Amino acid sequence: MKKKIPGAIIKTAFPTIFQKPATVGYPFEPLKIDDDYRGELTYDAEACIGCSMCMRDCPANAIEIINIGTKEDKKFKAIFHLDHCIYCGQCVDSCPKDALVMSNNIELASLDRNNLKVERE
Template sequence: MAMERELLKNAFSKPCTVIYPFEKLEPPEGLRGKHEYDPEKCIGCGLCARICPSFSITLKGGPGPKCTGLLVDLGKCLFCGQCEEICPRDAIWLTTEYELAVINKEDGILDFERTPPPPKTTPKKVE
């Protein structure tokens, strides 16, 4: 009988759970969720693909100037954020978006496009 008072208090207060698909909690700042990519900043170094502990990132087209973008397989991703940490140009980062369920496995692969920069004639112009 030790909990009777607590129970009655609960009965007349709002349930602590939220009705999820209709009511959503705000994710805290810094939550590690879906990836975002900035093709302008990316230099195609491929460090993210090499550090990824679950090998979920693949470089399209090959490293360096040949790189035409990234494929991020969310099904394999651990959301550790190591790719964000290692990227020298902050070109890939994690957002707070957490609703990532998909029907097909293929839909869970993020396809980031990037136009490779035109071949430079003089290496001095590279920033």
């Protein structure tokens, strides 16, 4: 066992006073978000085939795919419930046509709850 001295951290703590902060002053300064970060979903209506695999696997029931066209000429739209979404990205994995992709947009907060239900066509 080494000799015990009180306040052994002072040697490291004192020079730290003169270093720049380890934190970032977000939101006043930009925050670096990785490209692969799991943020807002983007939807490609052209690629969607309406198989609803994403709805089936979503653990939070945060996604709805609706046919807004006719029975013969199908056209799909997606409704995302951003307040339900847990940003796990399982819908992206389940989608067989890569119609869903996660972007790195994390600034989704809103003061109005209705703004958290977004429709994408």
